[in-house]
Amino acid sequence: MKSPTSRPGPEPAPPAPDTGAPPPLRTLAAPVRGRLALAAGLQAVAALAGVVPFIAVSLLADRLTDGASADALWPLVALACAAGLFALVCGTAAGALAHLADNDLQLALRRRLARHIGRLPLGRFTEKGTGEIKQAVHDDVSALHTLFAHTLLDVVAVLTAPVLALAYLFTVDWRLALLAVVPLALGVLLFRRAMSGAAAQMAEFGAAIGRISAAAVEFAAGIAVFKSFGRGRRAHERFVRATEGFADFFSGWVRATLVSSTAAVLVVTPAVVLLLLTLAGAVLVTRDGMPAARLVPFLLLGPAVAAPMGVVGPRVQQIRAGQAAAVRLTELLRAPTLPEPADPVLPDGHHVSMRGVSFSYDGRTDVLSGVDLDLVPGTVTALVGPSGSGKSTLASLLPRFHDVTAGTVTLGGADVRDIPATELYRRVGFVLQDVRLLRASVADNIRLGRPDATDEEVERCARAAHLHDRVLALPDGYATVLGSGVALSGGEAQRLSIARALLADAPVLVLDEATAYADPHSEALIQDALSALAAGRTLLVIAHRLSTIRSADRIVVLEDGRVTEQGRHDDLLAAGGRYAALWDAQRSPDDVREGSTR
Numbered sequence: 001m002k003s004p005t006s007r008p009g010p011e012p013a014p015p016a017p018d019t020g021a022p023p024p025l026r027t028l029a030a031p032v033r034g035r036l037a038l039a040a041g042l043q044a045v046a047a048l049a050g051v052v053p054f055i056a057v058s059l060l061a062d063r064l065t066d067g068a069s070a071d072a073l074w075p076l077v078a079l080a081c082a083a084g085l086f087a088l089v090c091g092t093a094a095g096a097l098a099h100l101a102d103n104d105l106q107l108a109l110r111r112r113l114a115r116h117i118g119r120l121p122l123g124r125f126t127e128k129g130t131g132e133i134k135q136a137v138h139d140d141v142s143a144l145h146t147l148f149a150h151t152l153l154d155v156v157a158v159l160t161a162p163v164l165a166l167a168y169l170f171t172v173d174w175r176l177a178l179l180a181v182v183p184l185a186l187g188v189l190l191f192r193r194a195m196s197g198a199a200a201q202m203a204e205f206g207a208a209i210g211r212i213s214a215a216a217v218e219f220a221a222g223i224a225v226f227k228s229f230g231r232g233r234r235a236h237e238r239f240v241r242a243t244e245g246f247a248d249f250f251s252g253w254v255r256a257t258l259v260s261s262t263a264a265v266l267v268v269t270p271a272v273v274l275l276l277l278t279l280a281g282a283v284l285v286t287r288d289g290m291p292a293a294r295l296v297p298f299l300l301l302g303p304a305v306a307a308p309m310g311v312v313g314p315r316v317q318q319i320r321a322g323q324a325a326a327v328r329l330t331e332l333l334r335a336p337t338l339p340e341p342a343d344p345v346l347p348d349g350h351h352v353s354m355r356g357v358s359f360s361y362d363g364r365t366d367v368l369s370g371v372d373l374d375l376v377p378g379t380v381t382a383l384v385g386p387s388g389s390g391k392s393t394l395a396s397l398l399p400r401f402h403d404v405t406a407g408t409v410t411l412g413g414a415d416v417r418d419i420p421a422t423e424l425y426r427r428v429g430f431v432l433q434d435v436r437l438l439r440a441s442v443a444d445n446i447r448l449g450r451p452d453a454t455d456e457e458v459e460r461c462a463r464a465a466h467l468h469d470r471v472l473a474l475p476d477g478y479a480t481v482l483g484s485g486v487a488l489s490g491g492e493a494q495r496l497s498i499a500r501a502l503l504a505d506a507p508v509l510v511l512d513e514a515t516a517y518a519d520p521h522s523e524a525l526i527q528d529a530l531s532a533l534a535a536g537r538t539l540l541v542i543a544h545r546l547s548t549i550r551s552a553d554r555i556v557v558l559e560d561g562r563v564t565e566q567g568r569h570d571d572l573l574a575a576g577g578r579y580a581a582l583w584d585a586q587r588s589p590d591d592v593r594e595g596s597t598r
């Protein structure tokens with residue numbers, strides 16, 4: 001069985017079909033919607049209150065030019081101060097409320113994701129890789145944070161304040177007020193032109209970024225292979241092509257929209273708005289005899305009327321990103337979990353039996369068909385067969401990485417689907433080929449098999465797995481943290497995972513034999529460790545090298561998802577069938593030259 005990330009996954013699933021359900025964003029925000037609405041309301045009040053000091057100052061200017069007494073001015077000063085303070089308090093409260101609501105939402109969402117991901121069939125990670133989990137738990141939850149804690153309030157503020165500002169300006173002079181709307185209207189028109197076809201461009205933008213990251217991963221993962229074949233340059237060719245492609249696309253997009261997007265930003269800049277209003281105001285003052293003080297509110301509030309254009313544009317992108325994140329999160333949260341049995345059954349013993357087992361990944365082509373297999377307690381069964389014959393898939397059905405499409409897999413007489421997951425995993429362990437080590441101490445890495453194990457038990461298992469001496473040579477022995485400058489070799493990591501399995505002491509074990517060991521010494525140590533592991537257990541080994549399973553109690557040959565032969569090594573060789581052919585194919589030239597025995 002390959003480790004969860006070892007198999008390249010298929011294309012990402014298409015977006016969930018429209019089921020008429022409420023949009024994902026609204027559904028996800030539901031638990032904190034009330035508080036977010038309150039925060040938005042407070043922000044609107046803050047934005048409106050924030051306009052009041054400007055209005056008060058305009059009135060002050062008016063009264064001063066009318067020669068009003070100082071006593072008549074103080075109430076306006078007080079109003080400006082009070083409104084400013086009130087706006088500050090409301091704005092701060094809105095920000096705090098939105099952040100607290102978002103914090104609760106993030107916590108609840110991450111807990112929900114963790115619970116849900118923990119109940120997904122392990123096979124899902126084999127198929128899709130683990131990238132989607134990182135994307136959901138980190139990137140997508142962060143996108144929602146930006147949306148709920150920041151964008152929402154920004155948008156409310158820039159949409160509310162101009163309404164009051166404009167309403168007041170209309171009461172002062174309708175002609176200048178209309179003029180104050182012109183930059184906004186022009187900005188919207190130009191922005192729309194710059195954004196025409198943006199949905200397609202954004203999709204291409206996302207695809208181009210995706211191509212860069214895929215090429216970067218491939219570049220990093222394959223660099224050793226390319227270099228070892230003297231093709232250092234080829235290693236980054238695709239990456240370079242992807243980045244060049246992105247640069248071309250992006251510069252083309254920028255060139256096409258440069259004029260209209262720059263013009264959209266330019267017409268709403270305060271300098272342009274002020275210039276326009278000042279010129280028009282000067283005409284009205286000189287020709288129409290409008291009192292000069294009436295210009296003051298336009299100079300103070302005019303730029304605020306056009307301001308939303310500058311803010312809403314970038315926020316649209318954040319809203320889109322938040323919506324896309326919500327769709328992905330909802331899709332992940334809706335992914336079917338491993339069904340837990342309605343009437344749980346506990347196994348009686350550890351005999352594994354597969355009857356008429358078929359399995360299909362895509363629901364169309366069977367990769368296993370009609371497999372019958374028995375794993376007798378205390379015996380070793382080896383699965384062999386050509387690459388792609390279904391060995392990993394068959395083994396993965398026992399720990400329920402997937403559930404059978406037809407037939408049954410039973411453990412101790414109970415269908416594995418009727419055994420509660422914790423009970424199943426207590427009885428069925430697996431040692432994967434690609435060992436995953438945690439960034440934790442060696443002892444804790446081994447203890448993953450049984451968290452309450454004592455130090456003595458950990459050491460006993462490490463000894464049995466031939467790892468103890470190597471651990472003692474590490475800087476802090478069993479307390480050495482792996483990954484922080486200390487790494488184990490492939491063979492050592494393999495032995496650590498065997499120690500883990502020994503400690504977990506599951507009576508049934510699925511073992512994916514590593515395809516390559518570093519050296520004969522390491523191989524001998526691993527084989528010894530495996531013998532310790534096999535003792536008294538029911539073992540199902542996915543064998544890649546036949547030399548290691550000669551002594552297995554039963555060898556099962558799989559071809560195209562069917563069992564074509566089974567028996568002991570000598571019997572199968574004597575039968576001269578498929579196993580004999582595989583055995584001959586795997587013998588080294590030296591064996592052949594020396595005519596070594598089978």
Ligand SMILES: Nc1ncnc2c1ncn2[C@@H]1O[C@H](COP(=O)(O)OP(=O)(O)OP(=O)(O)O)[C@@H](O)[C@H]1O
Nearest residue numbers: 126127361367385386387388389390391392393394
């Ligand atoms: N996650 C998956 N989605 C779709 N098809 C898959 C998936 N995993 C395996 N397959 C297909 O199922 C078939 C059996 O694959 P499997 O890995 O079980 O074979 P195997 O005998 O273990 O091969 P190998 O010896 O190369 O590891 C292959 O055709 C493979 O392409």
